[in-house]
Amino acid sequence: MTRNRAGTIEPETCCASVLAAPLSEGQSEDLARVFAALGDPVRLRLLSLVADAGEVCSCDLLEPLGKAQPTVSHHTKTLAEAGLIVGEKRGRWVWWSIVAGRLDEMRAALAVAEVPT
Amino acid sequence: MTRNRAGTIEPETCCASVLAAPLSEGQSEDLARVFAALGDPVRLRLLSLVADAGEVCSCDLLEPLGKAQPTVSHHTKTLAEAGLIVGEKRGRWVWWSIVAGRLDEMRAALAVAEVPT
DNA sequence: CGAATCTATCGACGGTTGTCAATCTATATC
DNA sequence: GATATAGATTGACAACCGTCGATAGATTCG
Numbered sequence A, B: 001m002t003r004n005r006a007g008t009i010e011p012e013t014c015c016a017s018v019l020a021a022p023l024s025e026g027q028s029e030d031l032a033r034v035f036a037a038l039g040d041p042v043r044l045r046l047l048s049l050v051a052d053a054g055e056v057c058s059c060d061l062l063e064p065l066g067k068a069q070p071t072v073s074h075h076t077k078t079l080a081e082a083g084l085i086v087g088e089k090r091g092r093w094v095w096w097s098i099v100a101g102r103l104d105e106m107r108a109a110l111a112v113a114e115v116p117t
Numbered sequence C: 001c002g003a004a005t006c007t008a009t010c011g012a013c014g015g016t017t018g019t020c021a022a023t024c025t026a027t028a029t030c
Numbered sequence D: 001g002a003t004a005t006a007g008a009t010t011g012a013c014a015a016c017c018g019t020c021g022a023t024a025g026a027t028t029c030g
Helices: A027-038 A042-051 A067-081 A100-109 B025-038 B041-053 B068-079 B099-108
Strands: A085-090 A093-098 B083-088 B094-098
Touching: A027 A042, A027 A067, A027 A100, A027 B025, A027 B041, A042 A067, A042 A093, A042 B025, A067 A093, A093 B041, B025 B041, B025 B068, B025 B099, B041 B068, B041 B094, B068 B083, B068 B094
Parallel strands: none
Antiparallel strands: A085 A093, B083 B094
């Protein structure tokens, strides 16, 4: 598996499916890392807030999530490392937005009866 | 959120999307439970084996997964409680199969640009 | 019944994770 | 430069999780 400079995970197999039999250990580890990032209720709410607003700065996430600042920072980092969001620093603020393509990849991984290319 | 007697998760909102802004705490917890079940490489490989074979008995999972019997039993239980697989006992064996609808629900939850009803 | 086999449960161990107070870095403002 | 603010990092703690040996339950076969 490869890893880009931002440290996000980039499986060589962009479309490995859970339904494609025996998933290799490498593929399963890459997919599991991203699903694990989705496996926390606070991170899912964070993701929904970012998706809804299009762009959100971290400071606007504290109150709706009801978590302390280091906790929110920890979650944004986890989601960013999973490639699900990206942050852009502007002045003192970091603006987060969804990586739609990454969500599509995960959807594809869950696809039943995927037509192999 | 509701929960049936088998202990499997049953969100009242079958199609709650991560993109539908602020996901309620209940919705996010239900979704997170299922994504967390998917967030382990051994369980993803297990899922792929079941999906590929259509039906697999637990005894045939030990060797390909390279895990001890209690560990495999633990993982099948986790996936079953998440509603991703179902087991049918026949004689001494338990035959596991995929719940395709559950995978579709999770794909829908990750859908970008979902059209709200 | 007794032996063998498949699965689930229990208990324990080590590693990981979510959380927050305290602290540090970077940026902006006076 | 001094002060204030947004965010990241560190360290600590409790809770959770993956793993497996031992054991128990269920079913089949002799």
